[in-house]
Amino acid sequence: MSDTQRKIKWGIAGLGNIANRFATALTEHCSFGELYAVSARDQSRAALFANKFDCDKAYGSYEAMAQDPDVEAVYIATVHPYHKPLAKLFLSHNKHVLVEKPAFTNLGDWLEMKALAEQNGVMLLEAMKTVVFPAYRELTAFLTSNQIKLDSIEASFGNEHDYDPNLFIFNPDLAGGATLDVGVYGLWFFYDLCRTLGITPSIPQVEMSSLYEGSNVDTDSCFQFSGEINAAISASTVRNLPRAARLTGPDITITIKEKWWNPAHITVEYKQETFTIEHPVQGNGFEYQIEHFLQLVLEGKLESDILSSKISAQVLETMEKALADAGYQHLTQPNV
Incomplete structure (x- = not known):
C-alpha cells in the first residue's frame, strides 16, 4: 500500500x-x-x-x-x-x-x-471547518477568477442561552464568552475573505458587553472594520442572531444561507444574473x-493553504487585544 x-x-x-x-x-x-x-x-x-x-x-x-x-x-x-x-x-x-x-x-x-x-x-x-466546505471553496475560486471587488461583509453567530454559571460559555475559568466561543467563526471568515481579495484588513472598532453583571465574560461582541472593505462581525451567547451572511460589492450580492458557518447553499447575484453554489453536506461538516x-x-x-496559520494568528491577536481592551484579559490567560 x-x-x-x-x-x-x-x-x-x-x-x-x-x-x-x-x-x-x-x-x-x-x-x-x-x-x-x-x-x-x-x-x-x-x-x-x-x-x-x-x-x-x-x-x-x-x-x-x-x-x-x-x-x-x-x-x-x-x-x-x-x-x-x-x-x-x-x-x-x-x-x-x-x-x-x-x-x-x-x-x-x-x-x-x-x-x-x-x-x-x-x-x-x-x-x-467553515473555510474547507466545498461550497465556500467554490465561492472563493469564483471571487478570485473574476477579480471580484467586495465593499461590505456582514456575518453574525449568536444563540440564546439561559444563564448558567456552570455552563462553560459563562465560566471565566474556562475562557468562556461570546468572542472566543463563536466570534472566532466570523473573524476567521472575514480575514479569509480579505486574503482571497488581496485586501489588508483595518484595525477594528470593537464593542463588548455582558448581559449578566458579575459573570466576568462577554456575552455580546461586535467587530466593525472600515476602509477598503467594511465589515460587521457579531457574536452572542445570549441572543439569536441572523444566520445568513451577506457580501456586497459593485454589481454583486452574495448570500450564504442558513448557518453560513456551515456553507452549503450560496446565492450569487452578479451583473443582473443569479446563480447558486450548492454542495449538499453528506455528514455533519x-x-x-x-x-x-x-x-x-x-x-x-x-x-x-486553506487552514492558514497566518489567519489563525491574525484572529487570535485580534480577539486577545479586543478582550483585553474591554476588561476581559483574564479570558485570554486562563489558569490550568
Missing part, C-alpha cells in the same frame, strides 16, 4: 459533544483516516466512547495516549484552557495536531506551539477539515 493510500491513525483528546461529532464524521465519511484511540481523564468515560465508535484503544489519561507510538494525529476537543497543555504534550511526542477553535486564547501560545511543531517536524492546525488535514499528512506537508 502506498503512503497516500494508507489510513492515518487518529486519537481524540477530550470526549464531549464536539468530539462525538468529529468521531462520527471520521468513522462514517472519511477515506484516509481511522479512529484508533481516545483519551479522557476518566478511564470509564474513555471506554464508553471507544465502544460507541468501535476504536481500538481507550486511555484514562492524555499522557498514556501521547506515549502510544501508533497514534499519528490527535484532535484536541477539550474546553479552551486545556488546548495549550495538550498541544504541547502531543506535539512533544511527535503527533500531528488538529486543535478545535479557538486554537488557543492568545497569540503567544499559538506562536509558541507552532515553533514546537516545526521543531518536531509535525503539523499544528486550527480546526476552522467535520469531514471536510478532517480529509484536508489527512491529505496534508499523507503528502508530508506541514502547512495548509
